[in-house]
Amino acid sequence: MRSMMIFYLFYFLCLCLSVACVVCVCVWNSQWRGGFAWDGSSREFNWHPVLMVTGLVVLYGNGAVLYRIPLTWAHSKLPWKILHAALMFLSLILSIVGLCAVFNVHNAGNIPNLYSLHSWIGIAATALFAFQWVAGFAGFLLPWTPLSMRKLLKPVHVWLGGSILILSIAASISGINEKLFFVLKGTTNGTQPYSSLPPEAVVANSLGVLIVAFGLIVLKILSTSEWQRPDGSEDRTYAVRTSRTKNCWIERCHPKCCVLLSSSLYYVMKVIEEQLLAKSHPPF
Numbered sequence: 069m070r071s072m073m074i075f076y077l078f079y080f081l082c083l084c085l086s087v088a089c090v091v092c093v094c095v096w097n098s099q100w101r102g103g104f105a106w107d108g109s110s111r112e113f114n115w116h117p118v119l120m121v122t123g124l125v126v127l128y129g130n131g132a133v134l135y136r137i138p139l140t141w142a143h144s145k146l147p148w149k150i151l152h153a154a155l156m157f158l159s160l161i162l163s164i165v166g167l168c169a170v171f172n173v174h175n176a177g178n179i180p181n182l183y184s185l186h187s188w189i190g191i192a193a194t195a196l197f198a199f200q201w202v203a204g205f206a207g208f209l210l211p212w213t214p215l216s217m218r219k220l221l222k223p224v225h226v227w228l229g230g231s232i233l234i235l236s237i238a239a240s241i242s243g244i245n246e247k248l249f250f251v252l253k254g255t256t257n258g259t260q261p262y263s264s265l266p267p268e269a270v271v272a273n274s275l276g277v278l279i280v281a282f283g284l285i286v287l288k289i290l291s292t293s294e295w296q297r298p299d300g301s302e303d304r305t306y307a308v309r310t311s312r313t314k315n316c317w318i319e320r321c322h323p324k325c326c327v328l329l330s331s332s333l334y335y336v337m338k339v340i341e342e343q344l345l346a347k348s349h350p351p352f
C-alpha cells in the first residue's frame with residue numbers, strides 16, 4: 069500500500085514535470101525567439117525544440133510508464149498495449165516533424181547538416197526510436213508473433229526504451245546549450261551575453277533542469293520492480309497458440325474483445341440494412 073502511494077507521488081510529479089516542460093519550451097520560443105512559422109526562417113526552427121521536447125521527451129516518457137499505473141492492472145493488457153503503441157507513434161511523428169523543421173531551416177540557409185555532437189546524439193535517438201517502434205509493433209501487437217519470441221524481445225525492448233529516453237534527454241540538453249551559445253552573443257544581435265544570465269537564459273536553463281528531473285522520475289518509475297505490472301497473463305491469451313488450435317485469431321483474444329468486435333459488426337450491419345430498406349421503400 070505504502071509502495072503504491074509512493075508510486076502515485078512519483079507519477080504525479082511526472083505529470084507536473086510534463087506540463088512544466090511543455091509550457092517552458094513554448095514560452096521560451098514564443099516570448100524570446102519570435103514565435104512560430106513554416107517558412108525556412110528561424111521561426112520555423114522554433115518548432116524543433118518544441119516538438120522534440122513534447123514528442124521525444126514528454127510524450128515518450130509518459131508512454132513508457134503507462135503499464136506501471138496500477139489502475140491499468142485490473143484490465144486486459146491489450147487496450148493498454150494499443151494506447152502505448154499509439155502514444156509512441158504520436159511521439160515519433162512529432163519528432164519527425166521536429167527534425168524536418170531543423171533540416172528545412174539548414175537547407176534554406178545553406179547550413180551544413182549533422183555536423184554537431186547534438187545532431188549525432190539526436191539522430192541516433194530518433195533512428196533507434198523508429199526501429200524500436202517497428203520491432204515493438206511487430207513483436208507485441210501482431211497476434212501471430214510466437215510467445216517465445218515475445219519473451220526474447222521484452223528485455224531488449226525495456227533496455228532500449230530506457231536508453232532512448234537517456235539519449236533524447238542528452239540531445240535536448242546539448243541542443244538547449246548550443247542554441248543559447250548561438251543566440252546570446254551579447255554584442256552583435258542586441259542580446260545580453262549568456263554569461264550575464266539574462267532572463268531568456270534563466271528560462272532555457274530551467275527547461276534543461278526540468279527535462280533532467282522528468283527523465284530521472286521516469287527512469288525511477290521504470291526501474292522499480294515493485295511497480296511493474298504483475299505477470300502479463302493476457303499476453304498468453306492474445307498470442308497465437310501453436311498448432312493445437314486452428315480457430316480464428318480473434319477468438320484467441322480476450323473474450324471481451326470478441327464481444328466488442330461482434331457487437332460492433334452487428335451494429336454496422338444493422339445500419340447498412342436500415343439504409344438499404346430506406347432506399348427501397350422511400351417514405352413518400
Ligand code: HEM
Nearest residue numbers: 117120124171174181182184187190191236239243244247
Ligand atoms: C530529443 C530532442 C532532440 C533531438 C533528437 C534533436 C535532433 C537534432 C538533429 C538531428 C539536428 C540536426 C539537423 C541538421 O543537421 O540539419 C538538430 C539540430 C539542432 N538542434 Fe536539436 N534535437 C533535439 C532537441 C533540441 C532542443 C531542445 C534544442 C533547443 C533549442 C535543439 C537545438 C538544435 C539546434 C540549435 C540545432 C542546429 C545546430 C545543429 O545541427 O546542431 N535541439 N537537432
